[in-house]
Amino acid sequence: MRLADLPTPALVLDRAALLRNLRMMAGSVSRHGVTLRPHLKTAKSIDVAMLAAPGFGPITVSTLAEARYLAEAGFRDQIYAVGIVPAKLDAVAALNAKGADVKVITDDLEAARAVAAHPGRIRALIEIDTGAGRGGLTPDDETVPAIASALGSRFAGVLTHGGHSYAGRSVEEIRQVAENERAGIVRAAERLRAAGNEVAIVSMGSSPSVLNAASLAGVTEVRAGVYMFGDLMQVQLHTQPLEDVAVSVLASVIGRRPAQNRLLIDAGALALSKDRGTQTMAKDYGFGLVVDLAGRPVFGDAIVTRTYQEHGVVESDRPLPFDALPVGARVRVLPNHSCHTAAAHPHYHVVDGASDEVVAVWPRVNYW
């Protein structure tokens, strides 16, 4: 099977780029001497997990579906990194009863009491907010030691997510976010230790903060996911070059408007997602950058400027080669945000570099 034979739209994964991205992250992390706990929210794939967390190493997941799927594949040591609710504890306990060690996170005293009271074996980390303003308590919040006490022997450590690293517009800004993240989570850990708690796990991360951190002193592990595939946001955050964006959406030309220098393709809002992550960045790629079948950016800044459910409108800053793009011609679209684009598809069609041969089909575990 070749890319030119696949029904469109279809998700393509360049394994060579994936491996380069994994090597880059492994190098960054090993320099700091910390553990990498890859986040599988982006890939949702056993095949990718086997490469990113070799030897069934520790992983992070974002849904119970991922936890179940990857636990069954042999990945015991997991953190389910979305604030837990009591109703989900039975499902976690069921996985742990079969040999997994799925840890949960919370920033809520009542939820912590429910974890502690649950008859199953479930450990929890306390979620700390080091500036992202999503979930978590500030390192100095007095509820932090109260939750640790409520958890008792179920207390496993502290965790933060430096999601605001994505707002950084220079390496220096991202490095500062990473340092704030590190300093905040270490401070939370130290305060808990000073109060007599053992803090086994001190976890931070986002791809940009991990890749740019000057120091990870005091941190035991880092979590990151997007780095595996990269995307147009990561390119603009300077965490990777454009040629290392590993996922793309294969699409067919379904309409042509030479007079307007415009194409219509069969990858729309469902195939690409409506993520506009580059809208506020230096370069706005619309709904994605259009490249040729081999993945090369040969059409200038040809981007998907509008999406409908199954239609994408392609426009470019330079004349599109209409002779080479009849109805039925194939192109690929690099995504703004690979997590969201990949989630629109049931599996990956795997290629190696510029070869158009599909060497494997890797399933994903979507939904919840």
Added chain:
Amino acid sequence: MRLADLPTPALVLDRAALLRNLRMMAGSVSRHGVTLRPHLKTAKSIDVAMLAAPGFGPITVSTLAEARYLAEAGFRDQIYAVGIVPAKLDAVAALNAKGADVKVITDDLEAARAVAAHPGRIRALIEIDTGAGRGGLTPDDETVPAIASALGSRFAGVLTHGGHSYAGRSVEEIRQVAENERAGIVRAAERLRAAGNEVAIVSMGSSPSVLNAASLAGVTEVRAGVYMFGDLMQVQLHTQPLEDVAVSVLASVIGRRPAQNRLLIDAGALALSKDRGTQTMAKDYGFGLVVDLAGRPVFGDAIVTRTYQEHGVVESDRPLPFDALPVGARVRVLPNHSCHTAAAHPHYHVVDGASDEVVAVWPRVNYW
């Protein structure tokens, strides 16, 4: 099973609201004496199709996956309403060889020649642009009769989509779009008839244009899909009241910030979609309106203001009742755009009105 027992996030369909919406559309269409060809792109469901197109009536589909799934369920008469590419003709022909009559659409002469030359039995409609500026040729374009000639006996009619009805900001504006759509597609049909072609199908539609059209004279059928479920965009287009929005996402509170009057829920960008369809409308609902477990808008304008992959941030114009919203409490989120939100989920949990009993689970056919 009750809504309070479902794992979250989960897609909920209120069958009572669905039936009200179907009755409303049936009433509108029957007044005009035209055929309704419901678009299953929104529902992607056999169960919904059985209600919306009773007696296995004519339907519209947006993917080959829908075409296949619904043909196998008995829906023979279909239009696959996304510009066809030659590589997809074998799949269409295979369905038609088993008794279906899946018609394709095109605005491209080479694609029309491929349809005519295909050994399978495939008919095609010519796509006409009546102002939406997506696909299609203008009614007076000289390529229109050339495509009809190329199709020969495979020529089935003309089709247009008044997608720009969504840009209408008053009933009067939408009515004008509908009239332009009607006049344009009828003009295309009349020109083809004057040139000696039989034009069996003259098809137009979008939910707003069909529901607001003053006249459908000369049109043989209308296509619409969103009306079945409705959403916050449709409410603002005055095609339905808020209580008739039939789909919502069930979510759990996973974090609380009383000091900021803010909640965190476990429905984020993947469960809600990143559709921001109300952003440019009279009322911007962020990523959705938060209502209670029974579907009632009791929290004021509580909307999802930010999304992360699995997190939604809820903020309101009035104080949220934190005592009634501990971690684990359930809410529902009404979507901006039901097509995109529903596409994030594998099935519907069906309830009847304000009852929290799940009376059925209806599967969807996602992907392509």
